[in-house]
Amino acid sequence: MDVHLGTLRSRRHILQNIDFSVREGEAVGVIGESGSGKTTLARTLLGLEKPSDGSIRFRGEELSTQSPRQWAEFRRTGTLQYVFQDPLRSLDPDQTVGWSLGEPLRIQGRLSQEEIRSKVEELAIDVNLESALLDRYPAELSGGQRQRVSVARGLIVEPELLILDEPVSALDAANRVQVLQLLEKLRHRGISLIFISHDLGSVAGITDRTVVLYQGRIVEEGPTRQIIEAPQHPYTRLLIGSAPTLTSRTSLSKDEKNALRAELLMVS
Numbered sequence: 488m489d490v491h492l493g494t495l496r497s498r499r500h501i502l503q504n505i506d507f508s509v510r511e512g513e514a515v516g517v518i519g520e521s522g523s524g525k526t527t528l529a530r531t532l533l534g535l536e537k538p539s540d541g542s543i544r545f546r547g548e549e550l551s552t553q554s555p556r557q558w559a560e561f562r563r564t565g566t567l568q569y570v571f572q573d574p575l576r577s578l579d580p581d582q583t584v585g586w587s588l589g590e591p592l593r594i595q596g597r598l599s600q601e602e603i604r605s606k607v608e609e610l611a612i613d614v615n616l617e618s619a620l621l622d623r624y625p626a627e628l629s630g631g632q633r634q635r636v637s638v639a640r641g642l643i644v645e646p647e648l649l650i651l652d653e654p655v656s657a658l659d660a661a662n663r664v665q666v667l668q669l670l671e672k673l674r675h676r677g678i679s680l681i682f683i684s685h686d687l688g689s690v691a692g693i694t695d696r697t698v699v700l701y702q703g704r705i706v707e708e709g710p711t712r713q714i715i716e717a718p719q720h721p722y723t724r725l726l727i728g729s730a731p732t733l734t735s736r737t738s739l740s741k742d743e744k745n746a747l748r749a750e751l752l753m754v755s
């Protein structure tokens with residue numbers, strides 16, 4: 488799949504030849520530095536950008552040719568849900584957290600008010616949100632609590648695929664741990680996940696496979712353990728070398744990093 492963005496006069500090739508799949512119940516990480524195309528990929532998978540070439544299939548159904556209205560319907564029915572970096576943007580500031588959590592179910596229109604309320608309370612327990620928080624407004628929650636609400640909101644309609652774009656980047660260390668623990672718990676629920684992040688450390692404990700995005704292209708893909716223990720591409724080696732806590736190896740020296748950067752220039 489390819490994606491071009493920009494105006495007709497300055498069209499840019501943002502994603503090139505992207506080809507990967509997610510199996511049922513599998514958690515796949517997409518990592519890459521700023522500008523590598525991660526958010527464009529998330530937006531394309533959600534139907535918010537249109538691929539210029541190639542296809543996006545969900546359970547064999549071709550999605551890339553669907554109209555914006557069909558895409559909206561696909562997101563609305565809950566098959567595909569998403570969590571973005573900034574939970575304040577996805578939660579209505581004028582509504583209580585409990586209201587926002589129940590909103591996807593109200594849109595679906597299949598359950599009564601009481602059923603929705605009890606589902607919201609059940610889910611709050613699941614994501615370790617005290618029930619008293621349900622009556623508060625988003626601005627009255629901590630960043631971590633808000634992001635747990637966003638994840639819960641993505642889950643309430645029991646999606647088949649949850650796309651998370653930098654879900655912990657805006658959080659401090661303690662809140663990050665809480666949200667990552669929640670995501671780890673989700674893995675065992677059979678939901679397929681795409682976890683997009685610039686930080687391999689966040690993705691490491693949660694994903695089965697990882698895709699490495701560099702300058703809009705996939706340069707490496709494999710089991711997350713293998714990517715961490717035996718990275719092949721110089722870009723991945725640089726990423727891992729800059730995150731020494733991920734492996735038992737010591738971090739790269741300045742010379743080693745420079746050598747990898749030079750190699751990277753040769754291959755890109």
Ligand SMILES: Nc1ncnc2c1ncn2[C@@H]1O[C@H](COP(=O)(O)OP(=O)(O)OP(=O)(O)O)[C@@H](O)[C@H]1O
Nearest residue numbers: 492493499501520521522523524525526527528685
């Ligand atoms: N609407 C747009 N028109 C033209 N170029 C765009 C548009 N949106 C993004 N880009 C460019 O596409 C490239 C990838 O952007 P994208 O936001 O997908 O990267 P990212 O990996 O998510 O970065 P970050 O981690 O900083 O959010 C960047 O060079 C960006 O400037």
